[in-house]
Amino acid sequence: MFGYYLDLALRSLRRNKALTALMVLAIALGIGASMTTLTVLHVLSGDPLPERSSTLYYPQVDPRDSAGHDSDKEPMEQVSWTDGMNLLQAKRADRQALMTGGTVAIQPTQSALDPFYEDARFATADFFPMFGVPFQYGHGWSAADDDSSARLVVISSKLNDKLFGGKDSTGQMLRLEGTALRIVGVLGDWRPNPHFYDLNVTNYAESEGVYMPLSTSQDLQLAHDGSVDCWGNGGAGPRPDHSATCVWLQFWVQLDSPAQAAVYKEFLVHYSQEQKALGRFQRPPNVRLRNLMGWLDYQMVVPGDVRLQVWLAFGFLLVCLVNTVGLMLAKFMRRAGELGVRRALGASRRALFAQLLVEAGVIGLSGGIGGLLLAFLGLWLVRQQPASYAALAHLDPGMLLTTFLLALGASLLAGLLPAWRACQITPALQLKSN
Template sequence: MLGYYAATAIGSLRRSKALAILMVLVIGLGIGASMTMITIFHVLSGDPLPGRSGQLYAPVIDPRPLARDRSESPEPDGNFTWPDAMNLLRAKRADRQAAMAGGAVPVRPTQRGELPFYETGRYVTTDFFAMFQVPFAAGSGWRSEDDEARARVVVLGSELSHRLFGNASAIGRSVRLKNTDFRVIGVVDHWNPQPQFYAQINGRVFGKADQFFLPLQTAQELNLDFNGRFSCWDSGGDARTSDHCVWLQFWTQLDSAAKASAYRDYLRSYWREQQAHGRMPRPANPQLYGLMDWLAHEHAIPDDLRLQLSLSLGFLVVCMLNVVGLLLATFLRRSNEISVRRALGARRWDIFLQLGVESCVIGFAGGVLGLLIACLGLWSVRQRPDGYAQLAQMDLSMLFATFLLALVASVIAGLLPAWRACRIPPALQLKTQ
């Protein structure tokens, strides 16, 4: 029966080609615009470390002095001072923990004639690699002893390794970063979680992978260039080791809810201990955010994308309201045909089902057009300079979602016109024949 209704629907649409084309175009535009933004939002709001994020936490303490005016944000930015980060590392209250900061250094190629170039990377402590399960193509990270010894070792990203050494092994080779030679002990195998949750959220959250990893204390000793927000207060100096300047990110791995609760209690006791030494005068209220909660708290997805998503969904609603009017006009023009079918014994449900199938056919055609428009929209996004632009790719789930949205929207749009058409008394129409 559904096959018969589908064939009838196609025949009816052929008799009203102009209206059919207009409805498909309207649905296609609405679906294309909305699916472009839904796909981008879907990609950017995904879990950067599936299966691992539930064990990762970002602790937040507030070392700032008491607020002096209302313009100051009541919420800390989540960054740590050097003394606080080192104290938490030495306490070892988590299963794993790491302090980190972004950096950019000039790389001096070993080949003659090649000019130095800048690369961005990360200054981290040893647990970074195991905690985030960073995959290695060769070698490994460094040991905790190398952190304390300020070892001149480096882990390269796969792109930088290939640029410097081609297909040859980089392990054991020397790389000159800024004015210091570092020994390569590992090469990361295409690791680039999106968003880069471990970075400062207000910085480079989406985009290119880090191309080198250096021991944090080594970078500090060599005074290597630092990327990110560096915030100081009072007259405690602006040195990176000052307890009046926040700039480091800190992450912990806690393998159970009980350990997370215990760590939160430890942060509270640490806060009170620092108050006894004249620091951290604000009320002790430490926070411990899970990875996904941290991204939501820090608004990792740009606000303009949320606005564009709302506008695209609003545009889809407007398009479907227009389709309601077009379907109503199409169905009411066929009142005579519907009345004859009713007179021959067709039930209202049969008419309603026939017109519903016709709406689905229009929706499917609109979905095909919407998919093409969405692919074109995603291609245009990839031409933008934004860090997230290259992530604008439609996966299989979004492909199915495009057609599902088109069918659901067209069926909903067809409910009122179909109900109105099947309620027409056949006797009134037959009298006019």
């Protein structure tokens, strides 16, 4: 019967091409607008490390003085050098990484390339295994390299392509800021979004091109590039003093179970109490331990205008559906004579209802194809914007399927009332009028 209903639907749609085109266009516009904004929201609010996010945590302590103390206030979002090193050396987590960002000047050995600046990440050894960073060539460095401030570096595949034509460059020397460092690894394809491990740079930044031990960056006095928050007599600058009362480092830990997370949070409380007893902290213990997704929610990394656009787009889809309901109602009621004859010949109301819903479904699928094309156009326009997240606006297979399901569901929903009204036609009145 479905094939028969489909044939009737196609015949009906071809009889009034202008009305059919209006209904398909209404569905397409609503689906295109809603799927464009929904895809952007889906990309921006996704889990950057789906297999690891539940075990990654961002500890926070509050080392500030008592000025302006408020017990309900959140602790600081970064850590000082002293606290970062204390927490790192305590080794209370399965893995832990202390880091910050910077920009370094690279002097290529190739004569065809001019010196240029590259974003850098200064981190401790667990950065790579903790975040599951893939390697194309080589490997990261060890804790012993951290301790010895080893002159080595890991570079991104993009930088490796630029400097070495994509070949295995491990063992080669990279000269930056006037110092030669040995390349020990080249990253594979890795660009987690959002840029969760350091949101002070930008929420959706590209991954850095250069990675080196944090201790090495301090020995070479490389400039820090990020947020610095000081209190008391602390002074900010491109190279914060290790003893300054300033926070400027990010600290992440890996805790493989909720029980370990609870124990670690208790450790943070005891650490704060200990530092208060030593006179470093002046406030009562104020700690937080959010997992990766909790940290992103707290930081509200998804731009507010993106969420607003989604609501506006779905409001527009609702308007399109209301118009489609009106058009379908007009179309179905104009076929009252035909439907009355079918009822008189023995077709049940259920059969007529199914026939009209199949017709609505065909309109929805056609609108879905049009909406998909409009969504591709909308996402292309998003990628032309100067926003940091613009390059991420792509339709993945899951959202592609969602587009057709939404179009089909919307059209069937829009067809319910018109189909029901059309099924209430009294056959005798239609036969008499004919």
